[in-house]
Amino acid sequence: MADSLDATDLRFSKLLAGQNRALQLALGGAPLSEALAVLVRTAEEQAGGRFLGSILLLDEDGKHLRHGAAPSLPDAYNQGIEGNEIGPRAGSCGTAAYFGHAIVVTDIARDPHWADFRELALQHGLRACWSTPFVARDRSVLGTLALYYREPHGPSEDDREIVKLVGNTAALIIENARLHARLQDRDD
Template structure:
């Protein structure tokens, strides 16, 4: 089918509502920034710690103009408010904060309001705003999450859904990470590769088919326990004793794995987030894990349902084909039986007619079954065959004829056959 029925539609929208609630609750806690500037050159008079952190300004800059990228982002807004004397707002203002490996892109909404003296003249600008970086990430994640649910609803291939989900998380989360989904075999004793677009191929091949069990890495243990397993440092965790060299070759430092469970509690697989360096999960990480583990469960369970449906349809089609074959065979057997019955009836009729015809012939005095040598014994018994031939013979030659000539029978007017012969 091409669309979800009402029950499936409810199941598909429920993860959306849960995801939005989780992401709003965790990503929506924006940081407020407040700062006050004086004069047309916008000398920083005061600012709260959040402003200092976001714009990379240290306390020594108070009483001075803003430096670098901070000035590039704010000055146009400050100029407008100072020049017009009216409040103005800028949304999703982006800036790169920090340098080198610590550099990051942030966004924020800012409102600049003019400050006036007792005479009403503009003497400075006050800025109030909130960081929207995490909110924007949450919005993009929710948008991608909706796309995934739409793919599930239209029954896109499972590999396509899982691969898209992994790439979505890897691209939108600020920190570098690698997402992996392993699928449980029907017996729940082994895990097979599902999706891991950014992990090395040799790593995916090595863990494809790993057993579920205590101490079998993060994923094997999570599948066995049916609960999340957080390994913050692969280099020291005993769960990774058998896989530590493999993880080192793949450049993996941490692995957080969560079991993917069906609605009835059965194991569907595992959802894992790998990091290049040892790392402890934050609240936002846990929210992402919960949201996308639920999405993976929905996709995998729908895939299993479709597989079962196709298998049932195939069995039904095969059974129907077998039934049609049996009906045709029965029809052919019945037709053959009817043909044989008609042939037998016709043969019996011809035999009766031949016997009656031969019964009318006069009995000879001597045996006719003696061959070229002849037989001087009196003719006592009449024999015939289905071809209509008949002869009279003595008891000895009639017995020989019955033994050596196929389809020969003893003929009499009463059609008694052998019974007549026995009662002679």
């Protein structure tokens, strides 16, 4: 029992260290993609390779998802989903952003949410995807955090905890970056 508590404490400590590193980058003026990549890498490392992470940002138009960070996903996959419109059958991320709640797809090969993106995902070895939106203080969707798995299954309880911490931190970083950009535009 003490060993599992120590492992949990260590994992949580490493998650917090990654969160702090991402916040320091964001507050220090680093590009948004760099701070978000630190969050995704931290989540992937703490999961021991169980999943590949991705953060997509909802465009200012509220209709399209843009690349935020996905350091472990293939570039061709990231390019293939760049700018796609959200909707009721737009993969896990586009559907999660559209409805404003988590979408768990345990088998991409069989799920109707993935009809338009199934081949792209499968050709890159992505078999399952859980996506959850993260929101601004006004409850508007800012983007999504996705966990991709190499075999069909759903998220573990550990994965859910990681997503909660990373999603909240991503929301804070993104909302801060957007506020900073609006202030810069106003000053110019």
